Amino acid sequence: MEKFNDIIEKIEKLTVVELSDLVKALEEKFDVSASVAVASGGGVTGDAEAAEKTSWNVLLKAAGDQKINVIKIIKEAAGVGLKEAKNIADGAPKVVKENLKKEEAEELKKKLEEVGATVELQ
Numbered sequence: 555m556e557k558f559n560d561i562i563e564k565i566e567k568l569t570v571v572e573l574s575d576l577v578k579a580l581e582e583k584f585d586v587s588a589s590v591a592v593a594s595g596g597g598v599t600g601d602a603e604a605a606e607k608t609s610w611n612v613l614l615k616a617a618g619d620q621k622i623n624v625i626k627i628i629k630e631a632a633g634v635g636l637k638e639a640k641n642i643a644d645g646a647p648k649v650v651k652e653n654l655k656k657e658e659a660e661e662l663k664k665k666l667e668e669v670g671a672t673v674e675l676q
Contacts, residue, residue, distance in 0.1 A: 607656075611654070612652075613647055614647060615673060663675055
């Protein structure tokens with residue numbers, strides 16, 4: 555797999571927003587969906603999956619009317635710059651933060667919903 559080391563090193567340097575854009579570009583270029591591969595592996599029912607789940611992603615589905623406040627929360631929570639936080643808010647649905655403990659994910663979801671955002675835990 556040495557032939558992919560250069561590509562992997564470049565991907566490692568990408569921000570979350572850039573990585574999300576790369577995934578979208580690859581999906582469009584090759585007419586595939588990254589989510590299909592993830593969803594098809596396992597055959598676990600929804601209830602059992604939720605019970606076993608140890609890490610959660612916070613998905614911003616819509617920024618809502620108070621987008622500036624949503625951007626501030628995204629910037630703080632995700633540790634990104636203002637531009638990246640705005641790109642996440644503008645590009646909804648997008649993952650704000652990944653691999654959180656359930657309590658942390660619920661807290662971030664609550665903060666975002668308090669300022670009018672539509673949020674889903676995955």
